[in-house]
Amino acid sequence: MAALSSTPxxxxxxxxxxxxxxxxxxxxxxxxxxxxxxxxxxxxxxxxRKGALLGLLGPNGAGKTTLLNMLCAxxxxxxxxxxxxxxxxxxxxDAYKDLIGLAPQSLALYPRLTARENxxxxxxxxxxxxxxxxxxxxxxxxxxxxxxxxxxxVETYSGGQQRRLNLATTLLPDPPVLVLDEPTVGIDPQxxxxxxxxxxxxxxxxxTIIYTSHYLDEVEQLCDEIAVLDxxxxxxxxxxxxxxxxxxxxxxELRFDPRSVEAAADILRTMAGVEDVTIASPQLALVTDDPYxxxxxxxxxxxxxxxxxxxxxxxxxxxxxxxxxxxxxQLRDEP
Amino acid sequence: MRRAAQLRGALVxxxxxxxxxxxxxxxxxVMPAVFVLIMSLALQDTFRQNIPRPMHLVFLAGQGAGPxxxxxxxxxxxxxxxxxxxxGDDRAERARARTLVREGHAALAVVLGRARHKAVPPTAVxxxxxxLPAQMRALGISLVRRAFARVAADRLASIxxxxxxxxxxxxxxxxxxxxxxxxxxxxxxxxxxxxxxxQNAPAWALLAxxxxxxxxxxxxxxxxxxxxxxxxxxxxxxxxxxxxxxxxxYFLINTLQLLMVLGEGMYVLPLLGGDALxxxxxPFALALVAAAANLAAIGYGLLLATFVQSQEQATSFxxxxxxxxxxxxxxxxxxxxxxxxxxxLSVISPMSWGLDxxxxxxxxxxxxxxxxxxxxxxxGFGAVCLIVAAVRFHRELxxx
Numbered sequence: 001m002a003a004l005s006s007t008p009x010x011x012x013x014x015x016x017x018x019x020x021x022x023x024x025x026x027x028x029x030x031x032x033x034x035x036x037x038x039x040x041x042x043x044x045x046x047x048x049r050k051g052a053l054l055g056l057l058g059p060n061g062a063g064k065t066t067l068l069n070m071l072c073a074x075x076x077x078x079x080x081x082x083x084x085x086x087x088x089x090x091x092x093x094d095a096y097k098d099l100i101g102l103a104p105q106s107l108a109l110y111p112r113l114t115a116r117e118n119x120x121x122x123x124x125x126x127x128x129x130x131x132x133x134x135x136x137x138x139x140x141x142x143x144x145x146x147x148x149x150x151x152x153x154v155e156t157y158s159g160g161q162q163r164r165l166n167l168a169t170t171l172l173p174d175p176p177v178l179v180l181d182e183p184t185v186g187i188d189p190q191x192x193x194x195x196x197x198x199x200x201x202x203x204x205x206x207x208t209i210i211y212t213s214h215y216l217d218e219v220e221q222l223c224d225e226i227a228v229l230d231x232x233x234x235x236x237x238x239x240x241x242x243x244x245x246x247x248x249x250x251x252x253e254l255r256f257d258p259r260s261v262e263a264a265a266d267i268l269r270t271m272a273g274v275e276d277v278t279i280a281s282p283q284l285a286l287v288t289d290d291p292y293x294x295x296x297x298x299x300x301x302x303x304x305x306x307x308x309x310x311x312x313x314x315x316x317x318x319x320x321x322x323x324x325x326x327x328x329x330q331l332r333d334e335p
Numbered sequence: 336m337r338r339a340a341q342l343r344g345a346l347v348x349x350x351x352x353x354x355x356x357x358x359x360x361x362x363x364x365v366m367p368a369v370f371v372l373i374m375s376l377a378l379q380d381t382f383r384q385n386i387p388r389p390m391h392l393v394f395l396a397g398q399g400a401g402p403x404x405x406x407x408x409x410x411x412x413x414x415x416x417x418x419x420x421x422x423g424d425d426r427a428e429r430a431r432a433r434t435l436v437r438e439g440h441a442a443l444a445v446v447l448g449r450a451r452h453k454a455v456p457p458t459a460v461x462x463x464x465x466x467l468p469a470q471m472r473a474l475g476i477s478l479v480r481r482a483f484a485r486v487a488a489d490r491l492a493s494i495x496x497x498x499x500x501x502x503x504x505x506x507x508x509x510x511x512x513x514x515x516x517x518x519x520x521x522x523x524x525x526x527x528x529x530x531x532x533x534q535n536a537p538a539w540a541l542l543a544x545x546x547x548x549x550x551x552x553x554x555x556x557x558x559x560x561x562x563x564x565x566x567x568x569x570x571x572x573x574x575x576x577x578x579x580x581x582x583x584x585y586f587l588i589n590t591l592q593l594l595m596v597l598g599e600g601m602y603v604l605p606l607l608g609g610d611a612l613x614x615x616x617x618p619f620a621l622a623l624v625a626a627a628a629n630l631a632a633i634g635y636g637l638l639l640a641t642f643v644q645s646q647e648q649a650t651s652f653x654x655x656x657x658x659x660x661x662x663x664x665x666x667x668x669x670x671x672x673x674x675x676x677x678x679x680l681s682v683i684s685p686m687s688w689g690l691d692x693x694x695x696x697x698x699x700x701x702x703x704x705x706x707x708x709x710x711x712x713x714x715g716f717g718a719v720c721l722i723v724a725a726v727r728f729h730r731e732l733x734x735x
Contacts, residue, residue, distance in 0.1 A: 034735065069735075072569045076734040089734070094571035102569040106562030110348055112355040117348070124344025125572045127337040153355075169566070 021086070023177050023208035024048040024071065029080035031066050039078065040066040042232040048210060048225075050085075050176075053203045055219035055240075056212045058229035059327050064212050065105075067229065068179055071210075072102045084177055098127075101175035105182040107162050108169070111155035115146045115165050118154060119172060126173040140168035143198055160191030167195060177208045184218065196222050220319040230327045243322050250275075252291045252298070255311040258282040264307050271301060278324075282310075341572045345580020352554060353584050359550035364592050367543035371596050375535040376609045390442035390475050393435055394419040395428040404489065405447060405459070405514060408482035415443070415478055425449060429460060433519075436464040443475045447514055456512040459483070462519045476518060486513040529669075529698045532612035536600035537693035538666040540593045541686045544632040545657045547585050551633070552640035552649035555581075560646075567732065574729040582633055582721075589629045615696040620703045624692035627713035631685050634720030641727035660684045688712045 024047070031041040041063045048054050058064045069075035071082055073089045073096060081088060089096040109118050119137040128136055141147045144164035146157075154162060167183050180199075184192045199222065203209055213219050219226065220240060228236040236243060256264055261281045268286060269277050273294045276287040288294045291314050302309065353359060392415045394406055409417045425448040432444035442464045450457040461479050463472050490513055558564045567577060600612025614621065639656070643649045661667050663677075664684030673681070681687040692709035695701040 073734050074565065074568050097569060097571040100569065102566065104562045104565045104569075106565070108562040108566040110352060110563065111561075112352050113348060117351060121344050121348040122566070122570070124340045124347070125567065125570050125576075127340055127571060129336065129340035129343075133340075 021050065022047040023050040023052065023085060024210070025081075025083045025086075026067075026071070027081045029067070029070065029082065030078040031063075031070050031075060032078050033066070033075075040232050041070070041077075043080075044229070044232075044234045045080075046227055046234055046237065048208060050208055051203065051206055052225055053199070053209045053223045054211065055223035055226040056210055056229065057216070057219065057226055057323060062229040062327075063232040064229055065181065066232075068102075068181055068210070068212065072100055072179055073097060098173060099175055099177055101170040101173065101178045103167050103170040103178070103180045103183050105185065107166050109154050109162060109166060112153055114151050114153055115141060115144065115157075116150040118165065119169060122169045123172045128173060136172045136174065140165075140172055143171060144168040145194060158188075160187040163187045164191060164195060167198075171202070176206070178202070178210070180209065180211045182213055183211070184213065184215065192218065216320040216323055226319075228323065228327065235327070240319060244319065250287050250289070250291060251314070252286040252288060252295060253313040254284045254286070254298075254309045256282050256284065256307065256309055260307045263305065264302060264309075267301055267305055267307070268298065271298065274298075338573075338576060341576045342579060345572075345577050346583055349554075349580045350584040350587075353550070353588060356550060356554075359547075360588075362546050362550065363543050363588055364595065366546070367539040367592060367596050368599055370539040370542075371532075371536050371599055372604065372607070372609075374539065375531045375600065375604055376607060389414050389416040390471065390478075391415075391440075392417045392443040392445065392475075392479070393432065393441040394445050394447070395432055396421045396447040404486050405482065408485045408489075409445070409479070411485070412478045412482055414474070429462075432460070432462045436462045442471070443479065445479060450512075457514045458517055459514040460517050460519050480516060483513065483516045529694050530610040530613075532600045532604055532610045533694060533697045534669050536596050536612050537690055537697070538661075538669075538686075540596040541628060541632075541664075541689045541693075542657070542661050542666050543592055543596075544589045544628055544689075545635065545660065545686060546654070547589060547632055548636035548639050548653040548657055549650055551581065551585060551636035552643055552653055553646050555637075555640035556643065556646050556649050564731070574732045575725065577732070578637070578725055578728055581637065585633050585636070586629050589632065590625065593625050593629075613697060615698075615700050617696050617700075617702040617706075620696050620701065620706045621693070623703065623710050624689065624696065624706050624713070627710045627717065628685075628689035628692070630717035631689070631713040631720070632717075634717035634724065635685070637724035637728075638720040641724050641731070660686050663687065665690055685713060685716045688716075 026044060026046040029041055029044045030039050032039045044063075044067060056064055056067070066075065070077050071084075073093070084096060084099045087096050087099065110121065113121065116137060119140045120133065123133045123136055123140075141150050144161070144167070146161060146165060146168075149157070149161070154165065157165070163183065163185075167180065170178060170180070184195055187195075196218065199209060199211070211219065211223060223240060225239055226236070226243060227234060254264070258281050261279055261284060265277050265279050265284055268274055268284065271294075273289045274286055275289065278285040286298075295312070295314065299309070299312070392409065394409060394417055396406075396419070406417070406419050409415060425446065428446045432446045435441045435444050444462040445459055446462070447459045448457050461476065463475060558567070597612065597614060601614065602611075605611040636653075639649070639653055643652060658667070661684075663681055664686035665673070665681050666686050670678050670681055670687070670690075688709040692706045692713070695705045695709070699705065
């Protein structure tokens with residue numbers, strides 16, 4: 001299947017909400033790592049409305065981390081602009097950083113310090129002191145559910161406890177925009193659930209959240225909007241419902257006896273209106289211009305070749321299928 | 336206000352991290368304390384006057400010098416093996432003496448010149464093998480001096496005998512004026528030698544100070560590997576705050592370590608039969624040298640931390656470079672037992688500057704003025720390291 005990465009500009013999935021005063025406004029952004037011979041981000045423009053819970057998706061090497069690094073002022077854009085709440089980094093570096101809380105993918109905590117000491121350290125490094133610091137540390141411990149374990153060293157915590165604390169640390173200075181890079185990697189379902197509940201609460205309270213994850217099911221559950229990057233370009237942006245509706249209208253899944261899959265695929269690839277055929281034996285997935293109109297002809301042609309599908313389904317089932325349809329199924333191993 | 340809170344945060348986390356790093360504390364505090372005890376006691380006799388065999392002294396007298404009494408006095412010194420030769424003029428004998436000691440054919444060479452006038456005593460020049468350990472040089476010079484003093488005493492006695500016991504002019508003619516001894520340049524003119532404790536206490540304290548390179552650079556590497564540096568880069572905290580947060584805790588732990596080692600040398604070593612450490616009478620000079628050595632060590636540690644890329648590099652390169660500095664600088668092997676060439680090489684090691692600074696106070700009793708050159712060298716080295724480290728650290732933290 002051909003990925004849509006070469007699409008020059010993303011097609012909005014739904015009429016975008018009014019972006020008169022976006023939380024994050026990225027315009028025509030290009031970014032390249034030192035010594036790299038090509039851009040990791042190529043001409044991305046993205047507006048994230050205030051109060052959005054945006055899932056930033058993309059296969060490995062799509063440019064997600066590069067985009068987040070530039071957003072969090074860890075990396076300098078080669079061209080283009082980024083504004084957070086109307087402020088650019090160059091205008092006021094400290095004030096810009098105050099607007100964003102970054103939860104890195106790795107557990108960015110001091111393992112020999114306790115949870116409380118970690119929160120106090122990062123709170124102070126964020127510029128907090130006195131009563132405000134104590135209040136935010138108490139909030140952080142409550143957020144992470146670690147009030148009773150606050151005096152234990154972080155190195156003794158479970159993976160889930162460390163992940164929750166990692167996230168709580170990001171919230172200490174109470175920034176309006178949260179950037180969460182794979183915040184639930186390697187944790188148990190209970191911790192994941194707790195993190196999701198907390199993030200929903202923060203979002204309801206007005207926080208803008210940009211969330212990256214390879215767990216598309218959790219993005220589908222948690223986020224209301226997505227942006228999909230591939231090959232350094234933004235290939236889709238909008239509400240999740242609109243994305244699913246778009247692929248629901250194009251996808252047909254057929255299940256066969258495994259011995260018939262290849263022959264069926266050969267037949268279907270020659271048919272008019274079939275844009276793409278993907279084999280995942282014993283299933284075939286087709287992308288067509290109009291599945292309901294094409295389906296009778298497909299079944300008739302297969303019957304003519306004495307191939308009978310065991311089951312037929314129309315429409316994408318979930319975000320993962322929509323994501324694969326957008327980005328293709330080719331492996332994207334990072335170097 | 337904000338910077339003060341950030342600085343406090345940086346200081347607290349580094350201090351707590353260091354205090355909970357058992358391996359680092361073992362290396363920085365326990366290791367020097369144990370080594371000072373062991374090495375001071377083990378090397379005690381070596382640092383006492385204990386020369387195993389007589390030193391070879393060649394006595395060269397120019398024509399007409401009349402060496403009789405002086406040669407006899409030298410031969411009475413059991414620690415000297417004296418061979419005498421008389422030939423050539425003064426200048427030729429001096430050149431020959433220089434060659435003999437430089438090439439190691441003799442430890443000492445005395446050239447007795449001819450008296451130019453009856454009223455002017457002749458001059459004897461002592462040449463010392465430059466490769467001779469300082470302790471042996473000092474001993475050799477003092478033995479030769481004793482022989483000369485004996486001749487002078489004999490003359491004085493002859494004068495006394497002439498004028499005192501049986502009345503004026505009753506005794507024999509007094510002996511001729513003895514020769515005046517000049518130690519040729521390059522010989523140690525009786526420089527004091529450190530005791531075992533004065534060598535080992537500052538030496539091992541300095542080694543431990545510089546060994547902070549390992550835990551310090553490992554801590555920085557861990558911050559990188561654990562992604563903490565990414566979080567720090569995303570915070571509105573300047574690099575100098577984070578750097579200052581790293582300097583002060585290590586400065587304090589190094590100072591504590593030095594005080595413990597000095598206290599151990601002064602009060603614990605004598606209880607175990609060792610020489611008590613005497614630290615001179617210049618506390619301000621001592622504090623200055625200690626602070627300068629401390630900053631040099633921290634600067635080097637931070638510099639290394641900004642270059643190494645892995646914990647393995649930090650531990651191996653950090654430890655090896657510090658041990659080389661220690662070996663060259665007279666820490667592992669006392670400089671006074673090194674050959675001259677190695678002693679000259681030792682000036683490139685910051686640990687040598689620190690050791691010289693401490694020993695100037697402990698052994699020679701110097702004050703601020705005496706330790707200033709070594710202190711300035713240490714401060715210069717530390718400043719250069721810190722500036723380069725600060726620039727590199729700043730570059731790492733700013734947007735790439």
